[in-house]
Amino acid sequence: MKNYGKVVPALLIALFALSCDTEQADAPAPLVRLSIDEAGGDAEQNKVLAEVRRATARYHRVAAAEEDGYMLTSPCVATEIGGMGHHYLNIANLQDGVVDPSRPEVLVYEPRKNGTMKLVAVEFMVLAEPWDAVNDDPPMLGSQEFEDHRNPNPGEPPFPHYQLHAWVWQHNPLGMHAPFNPTVTCDFEVQE
Numbered sequence: 095m096k097n098y099g100k101v102v103p104a105l106l107i108a109l110f111a112l113s114c115d116t117e118q119a120d121a122p123a124p125l126v127r128l129s130i131d132e133a134g135g136d137a138e139q140n141k142v143l144a145e146v147r148r149a150t151a152r153y154h155r156v157a158a159a160e161e162d163g164y165m166l167t168s169p170c171v172a173t174e175i176g177g178m179g180h181h182y183l184n185i186a187n188l189q190d191g192v193v194d195p196s197r198p199e200v201l202v203y204e205p206r207k208n209g210t211m212k213l214v215a216v217e218f219m220v221l222a223e224p225w226d227a228v229n230d231d232p233p234m235l236g237s238q239e240f241e242d243h244r245n246p247n248p249g250e251p252p253f254p255h256y257q258l259h260a261w262v263w264q265h266n267p268l269g270m271h272a273p274f275n276p277t278v279t280c281d282f283e284v285q286e
Contacts (some may be wrong), residue, residue, distance in 0.1 A: 150216055150263075170280035178215070187199045191225065194197055199212060199218055199219040199220075214275065221255050
């Protein structure tokens with residue numbers, strides 16, 4: 095993948111946080127279902143996902159993620175379709191413009207009944223403008239194409255981007271790369 099080295103203003107963090115308002119997130123999102131081949135039959139894709147798991151295993155502790163530059167940027171996000179959880183963004187990973195399975199831009203955590211947070215997924219995110227300036231095709235994670243969010247919907251980051259979820263730490267009956275997971279809930283979010 096090409097690197098575009100574009101500087102991203104700190105304002106993106108604020109925009110990302112504001113866009114993840116749970117009231118806006120109640121709007122239905124498109125469901126993505128994977129074929130059998132995509133779900134488990136692609137050996138090369140499974141290797142990529144195994145690399146994602148190896149690289150993010152240390153982030154089961156939120157403190158480890160924060161030490162490596164991930165910052166909480168959203169309340170717990172859920173819809174009637176399913177949940178996502180809390181998003182922790184690493185701005186340096188977003189700025190580098192590289193799709194690297196070992197360096198996801200976002201870690202996704204589900205609040206648990208005991209007050210802890212469980213790592214459930216990662217999200218890869220690429221800013222559209224600099225990517226499109228040097229690439230004709232959308233980004234890929236292995237053989238999986240990113241979703242096109244160049245015209246953002248309410249409840250998602252308000253800047254043009256590509257994104258791809260990977261539910262590598264919690265099974266998603268809708269598929270590995272579906273945006274929402276019906277097994278994830280915000281029922282135990284700590285209210286401050």
